[in-house]
Amino acid sequence: MNANIYSEKCIASIRKHLDRSGHKYITYPKFIFLCGKGFCSQAEYTQSNRGITDDFIRRLLPDTHIVLSERMWEDGFDNSIDLLIFEEFLAEVSDAIILFVESPGSFCELGAFAYADALFSDKLIIVMDEEYRGSKSFIATGPVLKAREDGSKIVYADIENGALLSSSEFRTEILDLVQKLKSKRAQINKRTVNKDKNQVYISSFLIEILEIIRLVQPISSSDLVQLYKDIKQFDEFTLVKRDGNKFKREIKFNYILKLLQTAKIIEIEGSVIKLPNYEKTQHLMLKYFGNGIERERNRIICRKYRYGEHL
Known part of the structure; x- marks a missing residue:
């Protein structure tokens, strides 16, 4: 130097x-980590649950930055960090995590987030398919129940036909999240x-x-x-x-x-x-x-x- x-x-x-304050409320930049089924092209992403949700959030909060691990991941990281820890990093720096449980990979992400010592519970929204509502399956009584008990939001939607359009409870959660991200005194915006x-x-x-x-x-x-x-x-x-x-x-x-x-x-x-x-x-x-x-x-x-x- x-x-x-x-x-x-x-x-x-x-x-x-140097500010002597112990903490402040920061409203920019804001990152939302979207997890779900993979995609092969931009057109495929645009039509996916993540793509539709991405567009909806950006319309409500234009300064939001959507985080996708696929676009962040580089071969050069392989020798120093594995994908799960890389996603843990992305989840940590994100203000909210929205997980569409719709593919084998996203089921793995559900388990990883659900058992992360409740670290992500207050910023995790899990979107499950309607077929799991009231289910006694391992998914429902294992990681989903653990996440709910730790404070994560669990919503249900017809995932195959578009989660955002099919679920009013999911839309309500997104609208509530946007309002929190805008607020200058919301706990989600507090930084030490x-x-x-x-x-x-x-x-x-x-x-x-x-x-x-x-x-x-x-x-x-x-x-x-x-x-x-x-x-x-x-x-x-x-x-x-x-x-x-x-x-x-x-x-x-x-x-x-x-x-x-x-x-x-x-x-x-x-x-x-x-x-x-x-x-x-x-x-x-x-x-x-x-x-x-x-x-x-x-x-x-x-x-x-x-x-x-x-x-």
Whole structure:
């Protein structure tokens, strides 16, 4: 990292604006993780339960980012993380999970989410086919019952004929979810400010990283991590789930960048990261008054020009 640009004086100036609050309510960005039957083409997805629900939610809440593990998964992840842990990462950073139990893969996802120590229970909506209503099958009395007892919402629909159109209870759940995501004081929008290097909550870390990009962009991914540590005065840090527990496998920084890039929140050219719609960024870690953040950014940009960093 260029010490002439990110000098101790520069970092100290940013650090003076660290917010002392314990938590804040963040309404952007919002991620909804849709799980269900796989698809082979965009046309097939558009006609699927996930595709129809995707379109319905975006109409009600245009700034929502729909997360599909298929579009996030890359062969390069295979050596460092398995698909179930990768989906656990996506579920952790998402504000809501909607699972259509309609294929062998989605039955596996149901079991994984249902037995994840109730970690996802308050943001999980499980959509079961009508044939399971009142059923005594293993699915109904096992993972579905466990999820319900932990607080997940269970709704029934004629999945083969379009869950959203066939089930008023499912539509009601979606409308209720949208209202919660819009609310500035809904529990679902509460984020803890990271202050302990051994417990850096990943959902809060994501917001804090966007704050830094907004302030100093363009910036390389390696400089971004180092600047985060310098501002926080962390030598290292550990990303954790919202219950404070570590992930079973290391969640690498490039997974987070991939999520933000796929959602088109950031742009990455080579190793350089930019935040095009920076005006949407909300502040969790830093607190500037008036045009203070613009003055800070102008000073940093001037130093980048002065010391020859590519802009």
